[in-house]
Amino acid sequence: MIEIKNVNWVNLEDKKIEVKDISIHSEDKIEIDGRGKFLMPGLADMHTHITPASAKHYLYSGVTTVRNTGGNYELLNMIDGVSPKVYATYRFIDGEPGLWGPSSYGNISTNKIDTALAGVEELHKQGAKFIKVYGNIQEDVLEAVVKKSSELNLEVAADLLHTKSIDSLKAAAYGVKWLEHASSIVHSLYPDYNTQISTEEFERISQSEVDEQRLTEVLTNLREKEVKIVPTLSLYRHLAEGRTFNLPEIGKSKQMKLLDEDKVFTVNNQFNAIESRINDDFRIRQKWEYQQVKAITAKYLEIGGEVYIGTDAPAGTWVYPGLSMIEELNEFKSFNLDAFDILKKATVEAKAVTGEDDSYLLLNGNPIEQFENILDINTVFVDGESFKHSEIANHIIEAEEMIRMFEEVEKKYEIL
Template identity: 35%
Template sequence: MPKLFVKNGNVIDVASDTIYQASILIEGERIAKIYTSPDQMPFSENGIPTINAAGKWILPGLIDMHVHIKESYAPLFVAAGVTTVRNTGGNVLELMNLIEAPGNAPTPRVYSADRIIDGPPGLWGETSPWNINIDEPSAARAEVIRQVEAGADLIKVYGWLSREVMEAVVDEAKKHRKEVSCDLIHSTSVNAIDAAKIGVKWNEHASGIIQAMYPEWNMKADKDVWEKVNWLEPEREKITEVCSQLSELGVILCPTMVLYDQMDHLPNHWEPERNSFTNNSLDAQWENLSQRKDALKRTGIQSTLNKAIAKIYFELGGTVVAGTDTPAGVWTYPGMALHRELELLVEAGFSEIDALRAATLFAAQAMGRPELGVIKEEALADIVLLNSNPLDTIRNTQDIDLVIKGGRAFSQEELFDSVPTEEEARAAYEKFLKSFQDGVYAR
């Protein structure tokens, strides 16, 4: 079994909010032993590959809890220290290479939904490999069963789904022990409280909360209704009233602040210091979308309210996890957008350690994956070595020295080099489309 020794680093224990010096023995894909004193080590380092982590900070691999990943840019997540992603809409057949990749592959672990279940005519158009429009409960149940058989880890519903059909989705998902996630940004009939009472466990983008606070408002509302919403001075009492109910119902909130923030700040959007976290197709996609400035600003105006909702929900004891919606919206850089999300959590009033927990410990717990998001014995050896202490300033999460995924150490340059070429990405895409059209749905 391959071994790796990480020596004399400053381990950040996200569970206890402490930092201690230790050395970590990795065997295979897992942390075998943590030594807090040289006297504890009953072995010689000779023959074991060793990383000198003196002066470095050791953080669990980060988890982006809301992405729409593709093979064409998957290694960029790991290059940013994001070793696990929760894919909240796509197609599990398209992602099978990532889902079934070895634990030490240069791509993140993928926990994934299949195609989005929406109501007609569908926010994203006609039914496709990535979305399906349904208006009958029986059809919704059949689609849930198909997705479970295909290998979906969760079910995703959109805001144009009717209440009756959403109820059918949740009921069928429960039979198969699958949780349901919702995006209600564009909903006109089901708000966040409605969805939670139906049994939807995950709320993406803090969506449907504004509709619950201001029942007349939705994305299609008239200008005078929009003007009644306090976008820049959030009404704490209204937020608390809604969030208290969601917390009591056990909803997990993924606010995706960076999605709103990037749109709100156009044309002066945030960028990472390195320009390696993108590719030509993503740049073209974002550049094209950025021309629709008025529409983007219409969504981006929700940014301040979104941050207030996340902070109040956390204060009330609700679970808040960090996600980005990469590559949706504009310039949501794979991997690096999560670092911006951490900054925005701190701007919203979270402490540095709680921001980190939202992308490690809390995220792993919410997914029921105790082997992720922590540095402890028997945990998966997904580790980020930082040059600076992120508890001093959250921006230090971006100061990455090395990433270890499943016990294998990677430099950022190695990960950038492992990004598929455009030709390879196109070939994989065309192979998937043919397989889907031929009716190959299940694992």
Template identity: 35%
Template sequence: MKQLLIKNGTIIDVENGVSFIGSIEIEENKIKRIIKQSDVLPKGIETIDAKGKYIIPGLIDMHCHINERFAPHFVASGVTTIRNTAGNVLLLKNLIEKPDDAPIPRIYASDRMIDGTPGQWGPTSYGALVTDDPEEARKEVRRQVEVGAKFVKLYGWIKRDVMVAAVDEAKKYNLEVAIDLVNSKDLTALDAAECGVTWIEHASGFAHEMYKGWNLFVDQEEWHHIDWENPDQEKIKELCEKMLAYNVKLCPTMVIYDQSIKYPEFWSPKNMVIESASKINYIMDYWNQQAEHVDSIKKYNAKTHNLQKAVAKIYYDMGGTVVAGTDTPGLLYTYPGMVLHRELELFVEIGFTEIEALQAATINAAKSINLTDIGTLQEGKMADLVILSNNPLENIKHIQEIELIVKGG
């Protein structure tokens, strides 16, 4: 029987926002006991002394696109679970079926996205179904259920009647539906919410609703009166109020735009995970290709970045669900696993407290997709935890100072 004791550490209770010194007894893949400082510790099992260290639950990246080649980089960054937002469940089967203690994150995955013609990523493929036929969308949802998709992902060129059909079919199987409206030409965030879509990825589609007729493909000069640098707070609050009525959940992925906007001075601390990721040729080739178009990316994709940040904070303050994700490895230098640390820095920069930022990548993330066995350090929960050198509640940057990671015991 696999047993482990981590003693004398400062345990951060993300559910209640408090911390205390104690020990964690692990048996097999679960936390067996949380032991208070004054209690007697078990003897005869492997022990790690975490005196002066801080223990948090394993982190959760709520929006990324995993690949077998860089899967270990997530766990090496303290990210023990990921939500894969579009890809192919069958291609990920080998990763999904790994045991709890494998050095790759556990995966909560959607299957290929459902998009409208002509398809933002080209015609129908292993990663996308492109259709304007509602019945074909229903058939695709049923196929995705059969292969084990945990939720359904829609894309921004989908037609409204196709979206309605996909959502209706998904509900029959208790599957949530997510949508990316960044490049939408017609649909808005409110349209999606009204049709029953639960997840708005990238906090997208808000600008489309606030400024009807605007999208990234129209002549931007006609919309020069919009002050993108200083988003209209009242307009955002009005829209957030409407979105809250539908219990919509947001994953803003601020970091993907932040990395592009800051290029070439993007976030890239020196550590072994980033150094390793930078040696993966195909991922570096992709980022370098993107860098050739950085002016266009800055001009278009980053246009609504400040609006996106404002939406995330206002929606959270109004009681909405806002969780942390990265869209790794999209756009520029979104280092697998490690860039979630930068996303949490951005949460703090826009006004979240350290504990609120940490909750967005632990307990609130787990609750948002009804995963009850991860996200906190509690008896009976999965033994996923990260031991840090310094207190992340004093400075969120301390989550980068990793001493040790435990996954699945």
């Protein structure tokens, strides 16, 4: 048992901080003097893409649980013990042509119902916690996937950012329970909209005001069908604004320094490559989508819809594993939520989905005063294991074995 004495417990349920002794289940017998420190539940990123190379960066920023929204079963099984808990799906199901190309180690691209259902069976056998579908999926395939998933007690999550035919109301009618990025709701509000429309058509749509009555009708329909959204606001904002952080401390943090110096997880190379291809027209569209999704999120919270906090790291640009959760928390300050509400949403409410766990953060500063204080970590506790912050930073990833496995997996799915 780990005993933390006289610590400032951040009581998110009762919205208060109280000095108390906290016991954490563990095979180790450790007593910690918590005086002057703060203890809170670990953060849960509800939309991200973890890899063996990035796993430690989540813990280093206080993320102890991740909902992995697409990846590969074999590669995720290579993640070592210095990692958050992973609530995962693996290959996502898309239409053909696939938005990420033909079927591979990360996706199943098909317009055939039988092939898609075989994909659902594969994911179920692998122990996936849910099924993910993508923007080019055909309606008949989506309907069949949702039906089969329901029979297997698996919810379906949809990233329909680039859809041309399935808006949020259709998705909900078929039984989709999660709209990643709050996607396809904009399509329900502006029926002529999709991400491939001309500049002239986009200008026409973007200059029209959202119909508040229509917004309420759409979101009420989704709420009644128990649809959850994960808005990933930082993703939209960085695609619109570039490498500008809503908390200046992010760029100067120990976490960013560790990311910058990582020779295995070289995410900045990926971000710079994407950034070089982004033009002004794309940024304008992303800024508009960011504003739309903020308005959608605000209204959904207002009417009692389920909203979860996630980042999509490391997709897009400048969205970092673990670290970007602090930015995303800050985005939620504009929704008439106080710091206790936001942290409860990012911990207690999220873990009601992924499964309650015994994961905590021992912090040197008060996270209620400012979310940046979450980055000033003393110790991370994950299911009975304790990790000093310096230990996480110094952890070495077995890069050669990871590369070898990646090459094998690539060949395996090329053959399939």
